[in-house]
Amino acid sequence: MAEELEYLSGFGAHLSSEAIPGALPRNQNNPLLCPLGLCAEQLSGTSFTSPRHLNQCSWFYRIKPSVTHEPFYPCIPGNKRLISEFNQQTTSATPTQLRWRPAEFSKIPTDFIDGLYTVCGAGSSFLRHGYAIHMYVANKSMEGRAFCNADGDFLIVPQHGKLFITTECGKLYAQPGEIVVIPQGFRFSIDLPDGDSRGYVAEIFGTHFRLPDLGPIGANGLAAPRDFQVPKAWYEDASYPNYTIVQKFGGELFMAKQDFSPFNVVAWHGNYVPYKYDLSKFCPFNTVLFDHGDPSINTVLTAPTDKPGVALLDFVIFPPRWLVAENTFRPPYYHRNCMTEFMGLIHGVYEAKQDGFLPGGASLHSCMTPHGPDTKTFEATISRNEVNEPFRIEGTLAFMFESSLIPRVCQWALESPGLDKDYYHCWIGLKSHFSHNKETVDENGTKSSDIPQS
Ligand SMILES: O=C(O)Cc1cc(O)ccc1O
Numbered sequence: 001m002a003e004e005l006e007y008l009s010g011f012g013a014h015l016s017s018e019a020i021p022g023a024l025p026r027n028q029n030n031p032l033l034c035p036l037g038l039c040a041e042q043l044s045g046t047s048f049t050s051p052r053h054l055n056q057c058s059w060f061y062r063i064k065p066s067v068t069h070e071p072f073y074p075c076i077p078g079n080k081r082l083i084s085e086f087n088q089q090t091t092s093a094t095p096t097q098l099r100w101r102p103a104e105f106s107k108i109p110t111d112f113i114d115g116l117y118t119v120c121g122a123g124s125s126f127l128r129h130g131y132a133i134h135m136y137v138a139n140k141s142m143e144g145r146a147f148c149n150a151d152g153d154f155l156i157v158p159q160h161g162k163l164f165i166t167t168e169c170g171k172l173y174a175q176p177g178e179i180v181v182i183p184q185g186f187r188f189s190i191d192l193p194d195g196d197s198r199g200y201v202a203e204i205f206g207t208h209f210r211l212p213d214l215g216p217i218g219a220n221g222l223a224a225p226r227d228f229q230v231p232k233a234w235y236e237d238a239s240y241p242n243y244t245i246v247q248k249f250g251g252e253l254f255m256a257k258q259d260f261s262p263f264n265v266v267a268w269h270g271n272y273v274p275y276k277y278d279l280s281k282f283c284p285f286n287t288v289l290f291d292h293g294d295p296s297i298n299t300v301l302t303a304p305t306d307k308p309g310v311a312l313l314d315f316v317i318f319p320p321r322w323l324v325a326e327n328t329f330r331p332p333y334y335h336r337n338c339m340t341e342f343m344g345l346i347h348g349v350y351e352a353k354q355d356g357f358l359p360g361g362a363s364l365h366s367c368m369t370p371h372g373p374d375t376k377t378f379e380a381t382i383s384r385n386e387v388n389e390p391f392r393i394e395g396t397l398a399f400m401f402e403s404s405l406i407p408r409v410c411q412w413a414l415e416s417p418g419l420d421k422d423y424y425h426c427w428i429g430l431k432s433h434f435s436h437n438k439e440t441v442d443e444n445g446t447k448s449s450d451i452p453q454s
């Protein structure tokens with residue numbers, strides 16, 4: 001069923017879709033009477049006055065407008081592990097290299113809303129600047145309830161288990177290896193056909209994802225606009241005694257009841273839409289002679305700040321590809337980055353870590369925190385003779401959320417039993433290979449450098 005879904009295509013395109021032919025008004029957005037007795041409703045993703053090339057909005061033609069619901073009340077107990085304001089009261093600062101083992105699946109029935117938990121983030125959803133990095137572990141479909149995130153856009157990276165997502169624009173199906181973006185304000189409901197499910201979510205406040213500029217690469221390469229898939233209009237004209245809208249607002253959850261399905265949009269048009277992307281469609285570029293290129297070459301999507309070239313959040317992948325660089329240390333170099341790097345692994349082994357970084361796990365290397373290949377990777381690489389041979393990295397898919405804003409970390413992430421307290425051991429055994437004559441001092445106090453060489 002899910003595999004048979006059809007999509008529209010095109011990143012940033014102004015699209016339109018009708019579940020019933022003729023449901024979309026022609027030539028205007030809000031006629032006095034909409035076709036089929038539908039009701040017009042706009043969803044704005046940018047301020048009305050945003051410049052045209054940034055402006056995003058969509059028009060829905062729905063059976064009843066979203067406003068026809070009872071008042072919002074706080075969800076009690078709700079989900080207390082969601083943060084959208086990162087300050088000293090809510091979270092901790094740490095420059096330590098952090099790594100988490102994959103979270104274990106739970107036996108307690110948990111849907112996507114209850115299974116979502118914030119790991120770290122920066123800024124504030126109220127101030128419309130910042131991001132939150134969440135993960136989820138869930139095993140149950142959302143039944144009779146829809147989620148609406150008023151705080152920001154979700155970029156969902158499933159790692160285990162398929163996602164079958166119903167949105168106001170229609171249905172999307174995503175499996176590990178694909179990603180889904182649900183922009184701020186969209187109502188959606190996630191079914192988990194496989195039960196146990198796990199993944200990562202980057203949430204951005206105050207801006208939206210775009211495709212990176214390609215610079216000297218030219219007009220083609222990396223993620224192609226046409227590979228982004230947008231749902232086709234789908235609606236249900238169903239009444240429910242107690243349908244619940246759960247709204248995340250400032251990191252807190254509120255609920256409102258209504259007696260009908262929120263997925264009642266018969267036709268829509270606009271450029272503010274949810275979409276999915278299959279990461280295997282990514283066309284990687286890389287060095288073809290020597291040296292290790294910076295990971296920005298693998299940027300799939302970027303959320304900008306106001307500073308040119310400085311991302312609020314880049315989504316970067318490390319997909320299967322050929323490594324051909326000659327006389328080059330091919331794994332990631334050792335580095336300290338003014339940007340912060342949160343990494344996850346969808347499957348396989350990551351090229352910089354021979355063990356300890358597992359599918360479903362995560363790592364966080366904050367601003368200026370040193371990191372790089374573990375000892376095993378370093379030793380294996382420098383002792384390999386065939387290092388000049390082309391080599392295809394296979395069977396792996398890692399990713400990075402990279403941000404210019406320095407994250408603060410949630411208490412439950414720091415206290416999690418999954419936190420790898422021995423992470424630093426992966427580097428601590430790294431031996432010096434420095435081979436210049438070592439200075440020695442003999443029992444008379446004579447330095448070896450003072451002894452004349454014959
Ligand atoms: O730290 C990491 O593993 C991510 C990364 C990969 C790479 O190829 C170069 C730099 C970088 O930060």
Ligand SMILES: [Fe+2]
Pocket residue numbers: 335337341365371
């Ligand atoms: Fe890095």
